[in-house]
Amino acid sequence: MFTLGVDIGSTTAKAVLLKDGEEIVSSSIVVATVGTDGVSQAIENVLRESRMKRAEIRVTVVTGYGRKTYPNADFQVSELTCHAIGAHHEFDNVRTVIDIGGQDAKVLSLNEEGRMVNFAMNDKCAAGTGRFLDVMANILNLDISQLAGEAAKATAPANISSTCTVFAESEVISQLASGIKIPDVVAGICQSVASRVAALVKRVGVREPICMTGGVARNDGVRRALEKELGVGITTSERAQLMGALGAALYAYDKAK
Amino acid sequence: MMAEEVRKKRPAPDPNSAKYKLGQIAAKAYSDCIEAKKRGEMVGWCASNFPVEIPETLGLHVCYPENQAAAIAARGGGERLCSESEGEGYSNDICAYARISLAYMKLKKAPEQDMPQPDFVLCCNNICNCMIKWYENISKELNIPMIMIDIPFNPDYEVSPAQIEYVRAQFWDAIHQLEKITGKKWSDERFREVKEISGRSSRAWLAATACAKYTPSPFNGFDLLNHMAVMVTARGKKEAAEAMETLLKEYEENHQKGTSTFHGEEKYRIMFEGIACWPWLRATSTGLKNRGINMVTTIYADAFGFIYDDFDGMCRAYSRVPNAINLELARDKRIKLCRDNHVEGLLVHTNRSCKLWSGFMAEMSRQIGEACNIPVVSFDGDQADPRNFSEAQYDTRVQGLMEIMEANKGGH
Numbered sequence: 001m002f003t004l005g006v007d008i009g010s011t012t013a014k015a016v017l018l019k020d021g022e023e024i025v026s027s028s029i030v031v032a033t034v035g036t037d038g039v040s041q042a043i044e045n046v047l048r049e050s051r052m053k054r055a056e057i058r059v060t061v062v063t064g065y066g067r068k069t070y071p072n073a074d075f076q077v078s079e080l081t082c083h084a085i086g087a088h089h090e091f092d093n094v095r096t097v098i099d100i101g102g103q104d105a106k107v108l109s110l111n112e113e114g115r116m117v118n119f120a121m122n123d124k125c126a127a128g129t130g131r132f133l134d135v136m137a138n139i140l141n142l143d144i145s146q147l148a149g150e151a152a153k154a155t156a157p158a159n160i161s162s163t164c165t166v167f168a169e170s171e172v173i174s175q176l177a178s179g180i181k182i183p184d185v186v187a188g189i190c191q192s193v194a195s196r197v198a199a200l201v202k203r204v205g206v207r208e209p210i211c212m213t214g215g216v217a218r219n220d221g222v223r224r225a226l227e228k229e230l231g232v233g234i235t236t237s238e239r240a241q242l243m244g245a246l247g248a249a250l251y252a253y254d255k256a257k
Numbered sequence: 258m259m260a261e262e263v264r265k266k267r268p269a270p271d272p273n274s275a276k277y278k279l280g281q282i283a284a285k286a287y288s289d290c291i292e293a294k295k296r297g298e299m300v301g302w303c304a305s306n307f308p309v310e311i312p313e314t315l316g317l318h319v320c321y322p323e324n325q326a327a328a329i330a331a332r333g334g335g336e337r338l339c340s341e342s343e344g345e346g347y348s349n350d351i352c353a354y355a356r357i358s359l360a361y362m363k364l365k366k367a368p369e370q371d372m373p374q375p376d377f378v379l380c381c382n383n384i385c386n387c388m389i390k391w392y393e394n395i396s397k398e399l400n401i402p403m404i405m406i407d408i409p410f411n412p413d414y415e416v417s418p419a420q421i422e423y424v425r426a427q428f429w430d431a432i433h434q435l436e437k438i439t440g441k442k443w444s445d446e447r448f449r450e451v452k453e454i455s456g457r458s459s460r461a462w463l464a465a466t467a468c469a470k471y472t473p474s475p476f477n478g479f480d481l482l483n484h485m486a487v488m489v490t491a492r493g494k495k496e497a498a499e500a501m502e503t504l505l506k507e508y509e510e511n512h513q514k515g516t517s518t519f520h521g522e523e524k525y526r527i528m529f530e531g532i533a534c535w536p537w538l539r540a541t542s543t544g545l546k547n548r549g550i551n552m553v554t555t556i557y558a559d560a561f562g563f564i565y566d567d568f569d570g571m572c573r574a575y576s577r578v579p580n581a582i583n584l585e586l587a588r589d590k591r592i593k594l595c596r597d598n599h600v601e602g603l604l605v606h607t608n609r610s611c612k613l614w615s616g617f618m619a620e621m622s623r624q625i626g627e628a629c630n631i632p633v634v635s636f637d638g639d640q641a642d643p644r645n646f647s648e649a650q651y652d653t654r655v656q657g658l659m660e661i662m663e664a665n666k667g668g669h
Binding site for chain 2: 065068077078081115116117118121123
């Protein structure tokens with residue numbers, strides 16, 4: 001039985017095609033979302049890769065901020081629940097999930113059965129999310145994928161005191177102008193994200209094991225800074241950015257059974 | 258030719274219904290004040306937790322800037338007036354009710370809700386201290402007297418005799434000041450009448466809101482946010498007592514018949530913590546209603562039931578309003594409401610305009626969640642400034658709350 005999970009986020013559209021609630025047959029991440037053909041592109045990609053037709057999909061679940069704009073799903077579930085389901089599938093004893101996406105940061109608390117029992121999200125402000133890292137990478141003339149490598153070379157991480165992304169941008173520019181090395185600035189940027197997100201984690205409660213999901217989980221610099229801030233180890237998966245879509249596909253399987 | 262869209266006609270409200278009567282009383286509170294001003298009587302602007310018994314007993318007409326600001330915000334004028342006072346130099350960080358009121362004081366007109374300019378202001382800080390500066394500014398700018406009653410925050414669970422003595426002296430001082438300013442005279446007999454009526458209104462209000470103990474609830478909790486206006490502004494009036502008794506009767510009848518003013522299946526029952534997000538009332542209520550979530554109770558269900566036997570009892574009641582009590586009492590009142598009304602989740606409005614309330618909400622709500630074993634979710638918003646709310650963020654949080662409540666019931 002095949003189920004489809006679609007995660008329409010603020011910056012990317014993701015799709016996961018799942019077989020029998022276990023095997024990821026195909027997946028896709030498209031850097032284009034609501035208002036573009038990103039969503040249909042992601043779905044076309046997974047169908048093409050698996051050589052399947054839409055009609056062969058038993059149940060489709062959509063999640064993410066753009067979930068209400070997608071008319072072809074059987075169910076619409078919040079990304080909170082989907083990330084919880086996805087993370088629990090990936091790490092079956094996980095108790096705290098930290099999801100940092102394009103504009104959103106959320107922390108989920110799971111019980112022993114992997115059910116979400118509490119959550120906290122960032123409000124009003126995208127500092128501490130992928131957007132913050134995008135802006136900083138741009139000033140530093142780096143690709144976002146290079147940030148982790150640069151942070152690893154830091155010897156004296158810079159302190160970025162501004163909580164606002166726009167003001168932090170000015171702060172980083174003046175740090176570069178005063179000769180602070182790029183790796184130290186990047187480490188400071190990662191630290192800035194970590195300290196904002198750590199505050200959310202503490203609100204919900206630090207219960208191990210902890211995992212990271214969402215696009216920013218691929219940034220080892222942020223993950224290591226978060227580990228240091230919380231004093232605990234944090235795992236992640238290569239599929240971190242697909243956790244929402246995976247969770248949606250798993251939810252779909254549960255509904256289909 | 259395209260057919261014209263047929264607008265769904267709303268049925269005319271039943272003039273015998275509580276909703277109609279309460280709406281009339283709320284509107285009359287403004288029109289009475291406007292008429293009194295036209296007749297040359299002195300009228301006042303009054304803080305919501307100032308003892309309404311004082312102007313009522315003296316025969317003074319007052320209206321309520323907080324209530325006016327809520328109405329202006331609910332009818333779409335919040336940002337316009339906030340921008341006006343911010344342009345005057347008031348900080349964007351202060352209470353939006355204050356910003357709207359200070360703008361209205363200057364503009365003297367708002368199509369959303371007008372009221373006459375004051376000849377005196379009645380301030381009591383049992384609700385907050387922002388109120389003091391807000392009313393001082395009005396008093397100074399319009400060159401009118403300000404009557405101030407100081408009811409400090411009470412860190413103890415009970416109200417002490419010393420506090421009652423302090424408050425009693427100020428109540429009498431306020432009465433004497435008003436007698437001098439307005440020429441009206443206090444009457445103990447009239448106070449007894451007002452006290453009886455206020456008690457009658459309060460008993461009916463408390464009994465009506467307690468009907469949320471029934472499952473399903475015979476009313477949509479959002480109704481309380483409207484009906485409450487009469488308890489704030491007019492509970493000392495006989496027609497308010499009668500209307501509240503009608504409300505109670507209607508809710509009991511709904512329960513007998515298995516009907517409710519909450520339209521649709523009541524799948525989940527929550528408590529709503531905080532002031533309503535007035536500029537976004539439709540979005541916030543729809544987000545709940547569409548998911549079968551009924552907000553069955555709120556602290557307002559308890560807050561405006563002023564029941565007391567004598568003058569000192571009245572002083573005690575005003576020293577025990579929601580924003581003047583300690584964390585433990587605030588928490589315990591809400592735990593009781595959650596238990597009595599079979600609440601399954603708590604939705605907290607972190608209201609940018611109200612730093613005092615939002616300040617204690619986080620820890621209090623955490624303790625309530627633990628004590629009642631219910632999920633607690635918060636969202637950012639504002640009681641009157643529409644710029645501090647995001648519909649998409651609210652929707653995700655409410656959906657998350659619903660999914661936890663659903664799982665707790667054994668659903669997916």
